[in-house]
Amino acid sequence: MNRSGQDPEDDKGLGFSTVIASTVHDMKNSLGMLMQAHAELAAKLPPELSNSREQGIIEYESMRLNGMLVQMLGLYKLGVDQLPLQPVHIEVEDFFQAALARHQDILRSRQIQSSYDIAEEGLMGFFDAELVDSVVSNVINNSIRYAQNAVHLRAWVEQDQLVLAISDDGQGYPERMIEAQSDYVLGINMTSGSTGLGLYFGARIAERHQRDGVFGHIEISNNSALGGGEFRIYLP
Amino acid sequence: MISYNKRRFLIVDDFSDFRASVKGMLSQMAAQHIDMAANGEEAISLCREQQYDIILHDYNLGEGKNGQQVLEELHHAGLISPQCIFVMVTAESSQAMVMAALEFEPDAYLTKPFTRASLQQRLDRLVERKVALQPILAPLTKQQYGAVLQACEQIIASQPRYAPLCQRYKADALKTLGLHEDLEAQLQSLLADRPMPWALNMLANHWLEIGNLEQAETLLEQGISQFPMLPALFDALSQVKLAKGELLKAQVFLEQAVKISPNNSQRQAQLGKLARANHDPDRAVRAYRQAVNLGRHSQFRDPEAHLNLAGSLQDQAGDAAPSPKAMLEIRQTLGDVSKGWRHDPGLTARADLVQAKSLVKSGKQVEADELVRNASRKLGKMDTFFTAAAALEVASQLRELGQPEQADTLLGTCAEMYGDDPKIMAGIAEQTTNPAILQAGEQAQAQNREGIRLYQQQQYPAALDSFRAAQALQPRNISFALNTAQSLLRLLLTEPTDELREECLACLDQLRSMPSSDHRHERYRKLCERVESL
Numbered sequence: 001m002n003r004s005g006q007d008p009e010d011d012k013g014l015g016f017s018t019v020i021a022s023t024v025h026d027m028k029n030s031l032g033m034l035m036q037a038h039a040e041l042a043a044k045l046p047p048e049l050s051n052s053r054e055q056g057i058i059e060y061e062s063m064r065l066n067g068m069l070v071q072m073l074g075l076y077k078l079g080v081d082q083l084p085l086q087p088v089h090i091e092v093e094d095f096f097q098a099a100l101a102r103h104q105d106i107l108r109s110r111q112i113q114s115s116y117d118i119a120e121e122g123l124m125g126f127f128d129a130e131l132v133d134s135v136v137s138n139v140i141n142n143s144i145r146y147a148q149n150a151v152h153l154r155a156w157v158e159q160d161q162l163v164l165a166i167s168d169d170g171q172g173y174p175e176r177m178i179e180a181q182s183d184y185v186l187g188i189n190m191t192s193g194s195t196g197l198g199l200y201f202g203a204r205i206a207e208r209h210q211r212d213g214v215f216g217h218i219e220i221s222n223n224s225a226l227g228g229g230e231f232r233i234y235l236p
Numbered sequence: 237m238i239s240y241n242k243r244r245f246l247i248v249d250d251f252s253d254f255r256a257s258v259k260g261m262l263s264q265m266a267a268q269h270i271d272m273a274a275n276g277e278e279a280i281s282l283c284r285e286q287q288y289d290i291i292l293h294d295y296n297l298g299e300g301k302n303g304q305q306v307l308e309e310l311h312h313a314g315l316i317s318p319q320c321i322f323v324m325v326t327a328e329s330s331q332a333m334v335m336a337a338l339e340f341e342p343d344a345y346l347t348k349p350f351t352r353a354s355l356q357q358r359l360d361r362l363v364e365r366k367v368a369l370q371p372i373l374a375p376l377t378k379q380q381y382g383a384v385l386q387a388c389e390q391i392i393a394s395q396p397r398y399a400p401l402c403q404r405y406k407a408d409a410l411k412t413l414g415l416h417e418d419l420e421a422q423l424q425s426l427l428a429d430r431p432m433p434w435a436l437n438m439l440a441n442h443w444l445e446i447g448n449l450e451q452a453e454t455l456l457e458q459g460i461s462q463f464p465m466l467p468a469l470f471d472a473l474s475q476v477k478l479a480k481g482e483l484l485k486a487q488v489f490l491e492q493a494v495k496i497s498p499n500n501s502q503r504q505a506q507l508g509k510l511a512r513a514n515h516d517p518d519r520a521v522r523a524y525r526q527a528v529n530l531g532r533h534s535q536f537r538d539p540e541a542h543l544n545l546a547g548s549l550q551d552q553a554g555d556a557a558p559s560p561k562a563m564l565e566i567r568q569t570l571g572d573v574s575k576g577w578r579h580d581p582g583l584t585a586r587a588d589l590v591q592a593k594s595l596v597k598s599g600k601q602v603e604a605d606e607l608v609r610n611a612s613r614k615l616g617k618m619d620t621f622f623t624a625a626a627a628l629e630v631a632s633q634l635r636e637l638g639q640p641e642q643a644d645t646l647l648g649t650c651a652e653m654y655g656d657d658p659k660i661m662a663g664i665a666e667q668t669t670n671p672a673i674l675q676a677g678e679q680a681q682a683q684n685r686e687g688i689r690l691y692q693q694q695q696y697p698a699a700l701d702s703f704r705a706a707q708a709l710q711p712r713n714i715s716f717a718l719n720t721a722q723s724l725l726r727l728l729l730t731e732p733t734d735e736l737r738e739e740c741l742a743c744l745d746q747l748r749s750m751p752s753s754d755h756r757h758e759r760y761r762k763l764c765e766r767v768e769s770l
Contacts, residue, residue, distance in 0.1 A: 029327060032327065032348055032349045035349045036253070036254065036257060036348075036349050037253075039257070039349070039351070040253070040257055043260065066349075085463070086433070087430070087431075087432075088400075088432075089399075089400030089401075089430075089432075091397045094361050097357050097361070098354065098357055098358065098361075101351070101353040101354045101356070101357035101358075102350070102351065102353070102354045104351065104353040104354075105351055105353065122395075122396055122397040124396065124397060124399075124400070126430050130345075130347075211430075
């Protein structure tokens with residue numbers, strides 16, 4: 001916001017991050033081509049090979065990479081105030097189905113059950129579907145990594161805010177991470193790699209959603225019905 | 237289960253591998269009719285041949301039209317029905333594209349890479365939605381807007397999940413039907429709940445159209461603070477400033493819109509126009525140059541951008557001769573006009589005159605004279621006359637190039653056709669003091685005003701006599717001829733005689749030289765249709 005009227009190129013620090021961002025952009029395109037080519041190759045393989053463990057790893061890790069690159073681009077755009085909010089009315093069920101469909105192959109190959117539960121039929125949300133989707137997808141991706149058998153999505157309304165929750169039956173978030181979640185949110189502690197980046201990004205996206213002075217936020221806990229970690233994003 | 241075997245698919249992507257891979261996914265979903273295109277031109281020509289149920293279109297096709305341009309062109313050419321599902325496939329975040337697409341939005345965006353499961357989930361949902369919205373889409377296809385409104389109300393009440401979409405169909409229908417108060421009430425109540433960009437933009441533009449400039453301005457300022465990256469809001473604010481006569485501010489806001497979204501030829505041309513009016517030739521040259529380049533692949537290719545680019549390059553040089561580089565660009569730009577619009581004598585004459593000015597400045601008087609003679613010949617062959625703005629510009633060029641008599645002839649025609657508009661008469665008065673031109677229309681205009689007064693008092697036969705008198709004095713005047721024709725039509729409806737019908741047709745025939753860009757052209761076209769159907 002404070003940079004309006006000033007070209008990003010004018011600022012040396014930003015000049016560098018622009019170079020990085022443009023590289024990340026190319027990386028993402030390359031990765032897209034790789035994933036495409038891999039999917040085509042996999043389709044030609046006999047079933048015993050196409051369902052192999054290595055195939056699963058390639059698919060999962062490419063999705064993870066893709067998710068991280070999307071987040072890095074998002075963070076860059078947040079930094080230069082180029083990430084506008086484009087909120088739309090969207091049906092939560094549709095939103096969940098789309099997010100799970102994207103992970104369907106990996107879920108199947110890892111034999112993880114996915115399910116969702118929506119408080120009322122036809123529940124509508126008003127948020128930037130693309131930005132929130134990048135947050136939710138990343139959390140799902142992390143859950144797949146830690147889950148044993150199940151990933152579960154839930155949505156409900158709490159004090160006029162829509163809550164989207166992603167939980168799994170894994171070991172949960174490390175205790176110190178839950179205690180220090182505000183540090184991650186503030187971007188102070190980024191040492192935990194992609195999870196920390198994910199929390200930071202999620203918080204930035206959440207707080208962009210506001211209504212009548214109420215700002216969106218995120219929360220992590222280990223109090224999920226499945227016994228593992230739960231990530232919640234609150235959208236007013 | 238939704239079945240895809242009867243639906244017609246079109247895949248548009250510049251990569252053949254990608255087309256093949258999507259085709260493979262669709263085949264797995266039992267789709268049988270799948271066409272493919274490598275670029276926008278191919279896609280459009282396929283859409284001319286048949287109606288597709290589902291179009292999967294890549295946004296970025298490299299050279300040529302992008303997906304949004306193709307979608308807009310399909311809408312303008314009437315090649316896409318409301319029933320068709322148009323999915324924009326994007327390689328990266330669709331944010332930037334969403335911004336540009338407030339008016340013609342695709343049904344959905346799908347980000348590459350995607351799997352078959354994702355594609356099917358997306359398509360299943362979209363098909364379900366189109367089915368649920370049938371009560372709206374069926375009358376919409378037949379342009380029965382009253383029925384559209386009824387269906388919207390029903391679905392909003394019965395299926396809340398589709399309510400947001402129905403609100404948009406409802407607003408569009410209210411706008412088309414000219415139900416201004418209902419539209420305003422609807423948009424205001426929507427915005428009181430949630431700040432939706434489309435509703436904000438629509439309400440602001442509505443206020444701008446009906447002249448509520450202050451309200452439009454306040455709303456747009458609020459909107460911009462919430463959505464600082466939406467170029468459409470800056471466009472609208474610039475229009476408001478223009479309407480208020482604040483040209484410098486209009487330019488500043490339009491520059492913001494261009495900064496956010498530079499790839500729109502009409503926006504660049506509008507910026508060029510403002511910059512030229514504000515005596516900012518450097519900015520005008522940059523904007524018009526962009527407009528020309530961006531317009532190359534678009535249906536919005538506009539020769540005015542070419543002519544103005546050449547004109548702005550001359551402005552840049554001031555009284556001196558343009559640099560050799562500028563001269564080259566001027567010649568190429570005008571050459572594009574002479575080639576691209578070679579069957580339009582008015583346009584090629586204008587190109588000749590601009591080029592003649594460059595030649596005079598560089599001391600090549602003989603060549604310039606030759607071009608002016610050329611242009612004069614073409615001016616005599618025009619089927620449609622210039623718009624008032626173009627006529628004024630050409631007259632001033634002719635005078636500058638030593639052709640005062642021709643300039644006056646042109647101004648005379650312009651005064652006759654458009655003279656009932658005081659703004660245009662003021663423009664003419666800046667160029668000539670010739671009373672034969674400036675006062676020629678006074679008597680006819682008085683008759684026309686009298687006719688309007690009588691018409692409003694519903695004294696139709698008396699009104700017709702006044703309009704007839706006005707038209708007899710100035711047969712080429714657009715307003716007089718339209719008013720006469722409309723009064724004749726009113727009479728024809730009660731006493732249909734061949735005589736009146738002939739007179740009405742003859743009167744409309746006088747209007748064939750009206751430029752199609754004139755704001756009264758639609759009224760003219762409708763009158764023609766009605767009289768011919770009698």
